[in-house]
Amino acid sequence: MPWLDLTLALALIVTAALALSTGDLFRAVVMFIVFGLVMALAWVRLEAPDIALAEAAIGAGLTGVLLLDTLGYLNRRFRPVEPDRNEAP
Amino acid sequence: MTAIELVQGLLLAAGAGFFAVGTLGLLRFPDVYSRVHALTKADNLGLGLIVFGLLPSAASPATAVKLLLVWGIALVASATAGYLVARAAHRRGVAPWTGTPDPQGSVDPKNRGRRANAAHGLWAASVPDRLARSHPSGEARRDGARPDTDPAPASAKRRFDPDTEGER
Amino acid sequence: MTALLELVAVLLFATLAAGLLRVWRGPGIADRMLAAQLFGTTGVALLLVLAEVQAAPALRDVALVLALLALLAVLAFVARVWRGTGSVDTEDASDDRD
Numbered sequence: 001m002p003w004l005d006l007t008l009a010l011a012l013i014v015t016a017a018l019a020l021s022t023g024d025l026f027r028a029v030v031m032f033i034v035f036g037l038v039m040a041l042a043w044v045r046l047e048a049p050d051i052a053l054a055e056a057a058i059g060a061g062l063t064g065v066l067l068l069d070t071l072g073y074l075n076r077r078f079r080p081v082e083p084d085r086n087e088a089p
Numbered sequence: 090m091t092a093i094e095l096v097q098g099l100l101l102a103a104g105a106g107f108f109a110v111g112t113l114g115l116l117r118f119p120d121v122y123s124r125v126h127a128l129t130k131a132d133n134l135g136l137g138l139i140v141f142g143l144l145p146s147a148a149s150p151a152t153a154v155k156l157l158l159v160w161g162i163a164l165v166a167s168a169t170a171g172y173l174v175a176r177a178a179h180r181r182g183v184a185p186w187t188g189t190p191d192p193q194g195s196v197d198p199k200n201r202g203r204r205a206n207a208a209h210g211l212w213a214a215s216v217p218d219r220l221a222r223s224h225p226s227g228e229a230r231r232d233g234a235r236p237d238t239d240p241a242p243a244s245a246k247r248r249f250d251p252d253t254e255g256e257r
Numbered sequence: 258m259t260a261l262l263e264l265v266a267v268l269l270f271a272t273l274a275a276g277l278l279r280v281w282r283g284p285g286i287a288d289r290m291l292a293a294q295l296f297g298t299t300g301v302a303l304l305l306v307l308a309e310v311q312a313a314p315a316l317r318d319v320a321l322v323l324a325l326l327a328l329l330a331v332l333a334f335v336a337r338v339w340r341g342t343g344s345v346d347t348e349d350a351s352d353d354r355d
Contacts, residue, residue: 001263001266001267001310003267004263004266004267004270007267007270007271007274008270010274011270011273011274011277014277015277018277018281026286026289026338027280027281027283027289030280030289030290030292030293031280033293033296033330034277034280034293034296037296037297037300037323038273040300040319040323041270041300041303041304041307044304044307044311044313044316044319045307047311047313049313049315049316049318049319050315052316052319053315053318053319053322056300056319056322056323056326057322057326060297060300060323060326060327060330061322061323061325061326061327061329061330062326062329064293064329064330064333065326065329065330065332065333068330068333068334068337068338069333069337071337071338072333072337072338072340073337075338094258097258098258098261101261101262101265101306102261102265104265104302105265105268105269105272108268108269108272108299108302109268109272111272111295112272112273112275112276112295112299115276115279115291115292115295116275116276116278116279121285121287121288121291124288124291125291128291128294128295131295131298132294132295132298135298135302136298136301136302139265139302139305139306140305143305143306143309146258146309148314152314152317155317155318155321156305156317158321159301159305159317159320159321159324162321162324162325162328163298163301163324165328166324166325166327166328166331167294167298169328169331169332170294170328170331170332173331173332173335174287174290174291174331174334174335174339177287177335177339177340178287181339183285183287
């Protein structure tokens with residue numbers, strides 16, 4: 001399946017580049033989740049299903065959850081930005 | 090090609106078609122609610138058809154049970170996720186798309202079929218009031234906010250910025 | 258039969274790649290998350306098809322894990338990021354910079 005492998009490699013590069021280059025943190029997190037999924041598929045095509053299992057569980061699953069949780073924490077923690085800046089002498 | 094293989098091929102093609110249509114809906118539909126709608130169809134039916142297409146060539150009953158288990162989990166997951174996202178959007182007061190064509194034809198023709206002004210929509214007459222009452226903050230977004238180019242107030246666009254955040 | 262399965266696999270991955278556009282454009286953060294959820298299900302279907310093509314039964318276990326964990330991401334998103342009944346925790350990043 002050369003076409004699948006080709007688009008897979010292309011998607012890997014594109015998602016990685018987008019996840020790294022975007023300024024929006026949430027977009028970067030979602031891109032990272034998608035990158036983990038595509039990476040798992042790439043491991044499958046490389047005939048390494050065990051690594052694909054680990055990548056799907058850790059890369060696409062748990063790391064995504066942890067990053068989303070962190071993002072929610074940051075958004076709550078750093079909510080009052082403008083009032084603080086206005087009050088600051 | 091036996092009859093079973095023919096049926097398998099049809100099921101697989103239909104499943105892939107559902108995924109394609111679901112992605113098309115995700116790309117083309119105007120707001121969160123309709124995208125949830127497109128998505129859950131693709132999840133449930135697309136994966137279901139592909140699973141049933143693969144089922145006859147399963148080597149053992151255990152494999153077949155595993156395939157059905159994957160589908161069952163995906164069913165539960167997609168239904169739960171769709172419900173949660175739609176409820177969260179409703180609670181946050183995200184206004185539904187009000188692109189109903191105007192019966193008097195007073196809508197700007199270039200808006201027709203896209204996002205009409207909220208004041209012209211049938212939904213706008215009834216639903217946002219209900220939203221405003223049920224919404225805890227009492228402030229639903231009644232301005233018929235266009236989902237794609239939502240003119241959020243500038244103060245609401247702040248987000249955490251790691252570059253400047255440490256300076257406070 | 259194998260040719261058809263390969264065709265289905267390529268088509269599934271093509272839809273996944275097309276969905277990347279929605280992740281990039283948003284506009285709301287929920288739209289990006291929904292796209293990620295569709296990617297999860299598409300990946301599950303793709304893994305099941307590839308398990309048949311490559312005669313690798315272990316891939317069905319990968320699909321099982323992926324189906325389970327794709328739900329967790331959406332749960333974390335709704336419960337931790339997009340929460341807020343009335344009080345606006347996190348705004349829809351309707352973002353048009355970059």
